[in-house]
Amino acid sequence: MDFEQGYRLTRQAWIDGVNEFHPTPKESYTLAWEKMPSWEQEAVKSLYHAVRDILLPSLQQGVRIPREHGGYLVSAIWNVLMFQLLHTPKPSYVKHFDELEKWQQKTDIKMFEAIESAMLQELTKL
Numbered sequence: 001m002d003f004e005q006g007y008r009l010t011r012q013a014w015i016d017g018v019n020e021f022h023p024t025p026k027e028s029y030t031l032a033w034e035k036m037p038s039w040e041q042e043a044v045k046s047l048y049h050a051v052r053d054i055l056l057p058s059l060q061q062g063v064r065i066p067r068e069h070g071g072y073l074v075s076a077i078w079n080v081l082m083f084q085l086l087h088t089p090k091p092s093y094v095k096h097f098d099e100l101e102k103w104q105q106k107t108d109i110k111m112f113e114a115i116e117s118a119m120l121q122e123l124t125k126l
Contacts, residue, residue, distance in 0.1 A: 001118050003048070007041070008033050010048045013114035017107025043081045050077045051115045059119055070112030071105055072097045078108075 001009075011033050018029045033041070051073060058065060065073070075097040082089035097105060 001122055003045075006048045006052070006115070006118055007045050009114050009118055010111055011036070011044050013111040014044075014107060017110035018103070020110075021103035021106045023103070039085050043078065043085055046081050047074065047077050047111075048115060050081075051112065052119060055116060055119050059116070059123055065112075065116075067109050067113060070116065071109035074108040074112045075100065075105075 015030045018025045022029065036044075051070075054073065055065065075095075079094040079096075082093045086093070097108070100108070
């Protein structure tokens, strides 16, 4: 899988999670990749690479990170990226995983699972 596919897969996992778990999602939550603001695209790209870099050594050793920990990882990396990209992000953009609404926790887990699945497919082709 090339990186562009990975970015779009990560975004699609977010959209799927929002549609599945959010009771009344805002339209901006489910914008297609092409319609996203450039800063948000950069955040998704960086998130994908950061999670991938952390997961790869574990998966190569046959170690799987529990899905809840993966959701926490996605949330923590996203928070750091928001400070890097936006400098003074809205407080709602940088909530601790435990403070997120359930729909967002589940969606972060879904994003982690999508990246992990892509990594597993990549490893089976090696």
